[in-house]
Amino acid sequence: MHGFKGERVLMRIHIGERDKFHGKPLYEAIVELLRARHYAGATVFRAVMGFGATAHLRSDRIEVLSLDLPIVVECVETEEKITAILPEIDQMIEGGLITLERAKVIMYRANLPPERRGTGWEMDMSGLWEPDEPKAS
């Protein structure tokens, strides 16, 4: 677990379920890219309804509109790392939308067993970049 708390950037990438990059789903390619570069994490959402720059309506309630549902890929990272990856992601996306937001990370951990968790409130709300204790491994 590396120090990750504090002010970070939340990147949201809006694309379509059928968007492809080199033959594989675009959202999969983006997640794989982020993972290969050891980014902190990424989450993919599939939405139930929406429309984008083409104004084509999508909805999971109507069969013919349900074949290219909206996808949102989220990734929280340092501003430097987000800025560094944007040109590559730009090259991968044919049509879509990317937004950046300031985010305050108050918890980021992989596995913390209950016995090590203590009883108190351990989340860091200071918003400062303070590395966690390096994990003995």
Place this chain on the structure above:
Amino acid sequence: MPLYVWVAIGSAAGGVLRFLLGTLIQQKTGSTFPVGTLAINVTGSLVLGFVVRYALATPAIGPEFRALLTAGLCGGYTTFSTFSYESVALIEEGAYHRAAWYVGLSVVLSLAATFIGIGLAREVLNWRRRL
């Protein structure tokens, strides 16, 4: 050629037609009410009503072409399963009024369209006999 090959040709065309036309109607209306499927089922019912009556009264249209048009084209074009799914989707989200309208309109308009199709076939056949 066995009949099912004719059916296969018809359903391929009907399915593609439904997909393209249904998407177009749904996109153009921008509605979340399943107007695309409704339009498809009503027009398909009209065409089937016409084709069955007209083709049976026309010896020149053999069983092969009838199979292509009815079980094939109209079968691939109209869709009861999508009608069912979209009705259930409306019920699931609690849109009972819209679901009732969808079911009611689909059944009433499709049956009416079949009657109209049969009526049209009768008119065309009568007109042809008078020639």
